[in-house]
Amino acid sequence: MISIDRPVIADIWVDKKENCFPMIPSGAAHHEMLLSKYDKENPENQEKGKVLV
Numbered sequence: 001m002i003s004i005d006r007p008v009i010a011d012i013w014v015d016k017k018e019n020c021f022p023m024i025p026s027g028a029a030h031h032e033m034l035l036s037k038y039d040k041e042n043p044e045n046q047e048k049g050k051v052l053v
Contacts, residue, residue, distance in 0.1 A: 001008045014020055021036040 023034045
């Protein structure tokens with residue numbers, strides 16, 4: 001997908017028991033995202049994760 005110079009749709013499946021972070025709960029705003037316990041321990045990771053959203 002990275003080497004293609006046009007829009008691409010990626011359909012990525014994750015097991016429903018997995019926790020994918022950063023996570024924004026349904027109906028929540030982007031500033032209400034949930035971070036993993038490891039990100040909470042390292043404030044630098046929090047800012048990096050928020051940039052992705």
